[in-house]
Amino acid sequence: MTTVGGQAAGGSAENGQAAGETAEQGQAAGEAAEQGQAAGEAAERRVRVVLVDDHRMFRAGVQAEIGRTDETGVEVVGEAADVDQAVTVIHATRPEVVLLDVHLPGGGGVEVLRRCAPLAAAGENPVRFLALSVSDAAEDVIGVIRGGARGYVTKTITGRDLIDSIFRVQEGDAVFSPRLAGFVLDAFASTDAPPVDEDLDRLTQREREVLRLIARGYAYKEIGKQLFISVKTVESHVSAVLRKLQLSNRHELTRWATARRLV
Amino acid sequence: MPVTARMPETTDDPPVRKLYRSADGRMLGGVARGLAGHLGLPVVWVRLAFLGLFLAHGPLGVLLYAAFWIAVPLGVGGRSQEARTLFETTSDGRRRLRKPDRGQVVALIALLVGAAVFAGTADLGGDANRYVWPTLLVGVGVVLVWRQVDNARRAQWTDSGRRKRLFQLARGLAGVALVGMGLTVFLLVRGSVAQLGTALTAAIAVLAGMALLAGPWLVRMSQDLTEERTMRIRAQERAEVAAHVHDSVLHTLTLIQRNADDPSEVRRLARAQERELRNWLYRPEGTGKDEADEPDTLADAVRKAAAEVEDKHGVPLEVVVVGDCPLDEGLAAQMQAAREAMVNAAKYGGGGGAVQVYAEVEGRTVFVSVRDRGPGFDLHAVPDDRMGVRESIIGRMRRYGGTARVRSAPGEGTEVELEMDRSEEADG
Numbered sequence: 001m002t003t004v005g006g007q008a009a010g011g012s013a014e015n016g017q018a019a020g021e022t023a024e025q026g027q028a029a030g031e032a033a034e035q036g037q038a039a040g041e042a043a044e045r046r047v048r049v050v051l052v053d054d055h056r057m058f059r060a061g062v063q064a065e066i067g068r069t070d071e072t073g074v075e076v077v078g079e080a081a082d083v084d085q086a087v088t089v090i091h092a093t094r095p096e097v098v099l100l101d102v103h104l105p106g107g108g109g110v111e112v113l114r115r116c117a118p119l120a121a122a123g124e125n126p127v128r129f130l131a132l133s134v135s136d137a138a139e140d141v142i143g144v145i146r147g148g149a150r151g152y153v154t155k156t157i158t159g160r161d162l163i164d165s166i167f168r169v170q171e172g173d174a175v176f177s178p179r180l181a182g183f184v185l186d187a188f189a190s191t192d193a194p195p196v197d198e199d200l201d202r203l204t205q206r207e208r209e210v211l212r213l214i215a216r217g218y219a220y221k222e223i224g225k226q227l228f229i230s231v232k233t234v235e236s237h238v239s240a241v242l243r244k245l246q247l248s249n250r251h252e253l254t255r256w257a258t259a260r261r262l263v
Numbered sequence: 264m265p266v267t268a269r270m271p272e273t274t275d276d277p278p279v280r281k282l283y284r285s286a287d288g289r290m291l292g293g294v295a296r297g298l299a300g301h302l303g304l305p306v307v308w309v310r311l312a313f314l315g316l317f318l319a320h321g322p323l324g325v326l327l328y329a330a331f332w333i334a335v336p337l338g339v340g341g342r343s344q345e346a347r348t349l350f351e352t353t354s355d356g357r358r359r360l361r362k363p364d365r366g367q368v369v370a371l372i373a374l375l376v377g378a379a380v381f382a383g384t385a386d387l388g389g390d391a392n393r394y395v396w397p398t399l400l401v402g403v404g405v406v407l408v409w410r411q412v413d414n415a416r417r418a419q420w421t422d423s424g425r426r427k428r429l430f431q432l433a434r435g436l437a438g439v440a441l442v443g444m445g446l447t448v449f450l451l452v453r454g455s456v457a458q459l460g461t462a463l464t465a466a467i468a469v470l471a472g473m474a475l476l477a478g479p480w481l482v483r484m485s486q487d488l489t490e491e492r493t494m495r496i497r498a499q500e501r502a503e504v505a506a507h508v509h510d511s512v513l514h515t516l517t518l519i520q521r522n523a524d525d526p527s528e529v530r531r532l533a534r535a536q537e538r539e540l541r542n543w544l545y546r547p548e549g550t551g552k553d554e555a556d557e558p559d560t561l562a563d564a565v566r567k568a569a570a571e572v573e574d575k576h577g578v579p580l581e582v583v584v585v586g587d588c589p590l591d592e593g594l595a596a597q598m599q600a601a602r603e604a605m606v607n608a609a610k611y612g613g614g615g616g617a618v619q620v621y622a623e624v625e626g627r628t629v630f631v632s633v634r635d636r637g638p639g640f641d642l643h644a645v646p647d648d649r650m651g652v653r654e655s656i657i658g659r660m661r662r663y664g665g666t667a668r669v670r671s672a673p674g675e676g677t678e679v680e681l682e683m684d685r686s687e688e689a690d691g
Contacts, residue, residue, distance in 0.1 A: 135544075135545070136541055136544070136545040137544070137545045156579075156617075158616065178581060178583050178619060178621070179581070179583055181583070182583035182584065182585050182621075185585045185623070186585050186586065189585070189586060212621075212623070215583045215585070215621050215623075216583075216619060216621040216632050216634055216678075217581070217619030217621070217634045217636075218634075
């Protein structure tokens with residue numbers, strides 16, 4: 001297992017920083033992660049969240065599902081319906097996690113990520129982003145991840161799983177929906193093209209196995225059991241994949257990213 | 264997304280029967296075929312008539328034909344309007360060539376014979392005889408170029424591939440060359456060779472200058488036209504599908520209001536509509552397919568099976584596919600088994616939320632897993648009916664040389680894993 005060293009932070013100014021933190025966070029979050037993923041223990045966990053989505057109905061629904069702070073530990077501190085609003089609200093409230101819709105008026109979730117990059121890279125209390133979308137388009141999904149989001153879930157996710165994902169993002173982990181795992185496997189599929197950067201353009205066998213199990217609908221705990229590794233190790237594999245996803249110059253990834261004008 | 268056969272707007276069945284030149288199955292300008300279609304005669308007769316005119320009073324036949332050619336618009340005369348799709352490209356991007364009909368071949372031979380006879384017999388006396396060949400050359404060249412222009416017009420409703428375009432270009436050039444040759448021969452016959460050099464140089468200089476001046480503009484214009492045309496066709500297609508989608512969304516909303524007190528039906532309707540919409544929004548260009556079509560690749564087959572099970576049992580199935588390949592016999596069997604597994608998961612494990620379906624093509628191996636989060640069961644204490652189904656899954660996979668594993672434990676849900684190697688000849 002490779003640890004993400006500090007040198008990663010010297011990489012891309014936008015994403016490298018976030019990746020650098022993963023290592024420290026990963027160590028710190030170890031104990032928290034060991035406690036399992038049940039939202040039932042949320043009572044002692046707290047997280048401040050901003051909802052960014054242009055559909056008022058959806059925001060209301062999410063608010064109703066996760067916003068009961070006493071039960072869930074999630075406190076919704078702000079909402080926004082477009083890019084400008086979102087940037088303003090995020091700067092004003094400094095939440096720990098932003099639930100970010102991919103399609104937004106004013107440039108989409110990607111634009112929010114771009115304009116909040118300094119906050120995301122802050123050493124103290126960084127703002128982390130979890131993308132939420134109805135979209136199935138690979139370029140959308142890969143696009144927001146390369147833009148700096150720490151995960152991607154579809155809007156059909158259950159309230160409980162969403163709360164779970166929010167806490168996981170707060171702890172600095174990555175959250176992959178089965179669909180995102182599928183896209184990543186596709187993007188890193190073996191091609192004849194030689195890798196530009198051996199470390200970034202290839203997935204290790206282990207990472208592949210983990211992604212495959214995520215795509216098959218396994219929870220982290222189940223993946224750990226299946227591969228005889230700890231949940232923490234599963235998480236570090238997923239974080240490594242996220243980092244590769246954000247920094248790799250692989251042709252497919254770049255293509256998807258340029259489709260969203262990210263590069 | 265079906266590609267509908269659309270006739271171009273210019274050839275909507277006109278109320279009055281008009282005379283058109285035929286765009287296909289023609290030799291020169293399609294005049295004979297168009298006339299034949301218009302008059303309801305076999306095309307060979309018309310061609311023979313023209314040929315007869317041509318032989319009897321040379322200029323008259325030619326003049327008549329030329330007059331028709333210039334005056335009559337190109338359309339789809341003379342051919343029964345069998346429904347021909349706009350894009351007749353097969354899935355692998357090949358276009359089938361139609362065999363030329365025998366009438367064409369016969370007519371071509373007749374034409375050549377006629378031309379030869381004419382050239383031989385046209386004894387216009389003394390000097391003029393020498394002009395016959397150059398005139399013929401020029402004539403053939405002009406005909407070639409004219410056909411070229413016709414083709415450009417025709418391209419509005421047949422998309423021409425790159426090779427075809429090259430061929431057309433070659434034909435145009437050949438026409439120009441023939442005309443040039445004819446003119447050169449004229450000059451040679453009329454004047455002395457000494458003048459030829461100067462005349463040629465001057466002509467070439469003028470031509471080159473014109474090409475330089477008008478060339479870029481012409482090229483850009485043709486590019487713009489092509490681009491505009493493809494854009495229009497694409498927009499039209501999309502608009503059609505959008506209309507269809509909007510229509511079915513409205514239908515679904517109506518049905519949902521009607522069935523508001525039947526939650527499972529509402530869920531089923533919403534899910535089916537969502538699928539259709541996703542299909543339209545997120546499928547890559549050109550792979551748009553109706554769910555009614557028979558799938559021919561693995562990814563399509565998996566999605567289709569999942570869609571059917573979803574509709575029938577009202578349990579959502581989330582499908583993730585990595586890679587793709589064409590279906591063969593073994594994989595078809597695997598799809599059957601996967602479908603059984605999906606039905607099982609929906610029936611017994613649907614209580615635990617969405618069923619997760621994962622299919623992956625890796626090298627020669629195709630792997631499919633179907634996982635539900637239902638109550639699960641003890642494999643050693645299965646009721647008979649489930650045993651039967653399991654046999655049908657495992658047995659079927661074995662018969663075709665694949666493997667199947669079923670894993671389940673009470674409280675853990677159930678997972679079926681199917682693995683099958685692709686056959687050697689199917690390469691995708």
